[in-house]
Amino acid sequence: MTRTRFLAAGLLLAAVVPLAACGGGSDPLAPATGAGGGSTGGSTGGSAAGSVKIGSADFPESALLGEIYAQALEAKGSTVARQFNIGSRETYLKAISGGEVDVLPEYTGSLLTYYDKASTVTQPDEVYAALQKAVPQGLTVLDKSVAEDKDSIAVTKETASQWSLKAIPDLAAHQGELTLGAPPEFKTRQRGLVGLKSVYNVVPSQFRPLQSQATVEALKNGQIKAANIFTTDPSIAANGFVVLDDPQSLFGSDNVVPLVRTDKADALKATLNAVSAKLDTPALADMVKQVVVDKKDASEVAKTWLASSGLA
Known part of the structure; x- marks a missing residue:
């Protein structure tokens, strides 16, 4: 997604109102309101974690993960302030480095290439070790989870058939007529253009x-020939898009992982590591579908999953 994550957020962003751009206010770190985008608050109590500020990127899956982290910590007695919908990685990493937030849901491979553009590792454990x-x-x-959501290049079935596309390198023969749609930051990222x-x-x-x-609609309507879309995005299955193979692992592995301020790590790790131990890709994709396609409230989706996993 351009962990860039989108892999263009497409249908996801349209379905979760609190995640539409940077919250709509002049201050991108102003607390969002509403269950899907999060609201400041939480239980008070004697948790070792105390008060925790959780942020997210500006796409629905990220805020959903932030909500999962928030509710898991609240169940252990922490007071949680939600600062969801901050923006792209270039923006929200400044927020955590500056102390405006304490926790962010992240993706191992995308975060690694942000910090180390020369990295060539692609396997999950190697990526995680390098990221540390x-x-x-x-x-x-x-701890990283086994849940993974990564960038992809998707095309329509018609384009795949017309251009005989199976993998990303097949696009080279047609690049003269190739229009690609993606979030703006895709233009300058290694996991991008x-x-x-x-x-x-x-x-x-x-x-x-x-x-x-707009990305999904542009692909459906033929205004673009290829799109950068997250692999867990339900628009792929809903529209029969073809995700092109990535034989050189440009997009590598991208496991969900909590990024935290070091001064909070000891207090947070037991709870957030327990979340990572339970979260897998099918569960994540199903929760995203519930929020985006089924129009369920993100906070209720998170609550249900945490309860079913014995985490709340």
């Missing part, structure tokens, strides 16, 4: 910076 070394002083990653050129020699003739449902 790459995060700057003052920040720590807790930079990597498409260096790894696959694919340079789209046109890049269209798109957010939210």
Whole structure:
């Protein structure tokens, strides 16, 4: 998603009102309201974690994960302030480094390439080990989950058939007529246009910076030929999009992982590591579908999963 995560947020962003751009206010770190985007509050109590500020990126899955973390900590007695919908990685990492938030849901591979653009590891454990070394002083990653959501390049069935597409490098033969849609930050990221050129020699003739449902609609309507979409995005199955193979692992592995301020790590790790131990890809994809397609409230979806997992 361009963990960039979208992999264009597409249908996801349209369905969760609190995650529409940076909260709509002049202050991107102003607490969001409403269950889906989070609200400041939580139980008071004697938890060792005390008061915790949890942030998220500006796409629904990230806020859903933030809500899961928040409710898990509240169940252990922490007071939680939700600062969801901050923006892209370039923005929300400044928030955690500056102390505006204490916890962020992140993705191992995307975060690693942000901090270490020269990294070439792609396997989950190797990526996690490298990430532990790459995060700057003052920040720590807790246990990664097996749940994974990563960037992909998707096309319609018609385009896949017309251009005989099975994998990303197949796009090179058609790049003269290739228009690619993705979030704006995809243009300058290694897991984006930079990597498409260096790894696959694919340079789209046109890049269209798109957010939210606009990406999915543009792909459906033929306004773009390929789109950057998260692999857990329900729009892929709903529209029969074809996710192209990534034989050189440009997008690598991207396991969900809590990024926390080091001074909070000891107090938070037992609870958040327990969440990571239970979370897997099918569960994550199902929860995203419930929020986006079934229009369920994100806080209720998180509550139900935590209860079923024995975490709340």
